[in-house]
């Protein structure tokens with residue numbers, strides 16, 4: 001019997017381009033409608049999706065250097081992440097991490113998190129951090145499994161009477177940290 005392949009071998013990645021913006025929007029809609037159905041109201045979901053995934057918003061982010069990458073399985077997009085590197089603070093903010101409902105639980109999220117970690121290490125970040133809804137138990141568990149811990153909690157006023165009640169989770173990257181070829185392929189391949 002052959003040994004089980006490491007999860008990253010099942011997925012490939014490519015940077016998102018402007019032409020991918022409608023696809024990202026569709027993937028976000030599908031994933032959000034399922035995972036946040038019990039967590040936030042339909043009104044808040046529509047409001048946040050427009051603010052975070054509206055085509056002009058993503059286009060501007062890509063122009064501004066925010067990293068958007070698509071995860072592919074058998075050449076079909078199954079997930080995406082985005083992150084922003086702050087050189088002054090030497091940290092990487094993981095803005096988004098989503099896997100289509102039908103592709104969840106197959107190692108894609110874990111592989112993307114390994115990739116984000118290696119990206120952070122390669123850029124010289126000393127820390128990666130993110131916000132996650134306090135009720136998003138599955139995502140919190142995924143982040144904990146990847147080495148993140150809850151740093152603090154906060155309530156963010158996002159306008160129109162809506163708030164985000166989040167944990168801020170973080171993971172330190174030691175200065176000596178090297179990119180592990182075992183965990184993820186170099187970004188951009």
Ligand SMILES: CC(C)(COP(=O)(O)OP(=O)(O)OC[C@H]1O[C@@H](n2cnc3c(N)ncnc32)[C@H](O)[C@@H]1OP(=O)(O)O)[C@@H](O)C(=O)NCCC(=O)NCCS
Nearest residue numbers: 035098099104105106107108109110132138139141142145
């Ligand atoms: C959270 C999410 C990104 C994880 O991606 P995934 O591909 O489904 O997760 P993986 O298969 O890579 O599993 C990653 C780890 O988390 C654990 N995990 C994943 N889903 C879990 C769940 N529902 N409950 C408990 N643990 C879970 C897995 O056991 C695995 O740990 P292990 O390898 O040590 O066993 C994905 O499920 C998703 O997109 N969810 C909806 C959107 C979302 O919540 N995004 C995060 C917003 S902050």
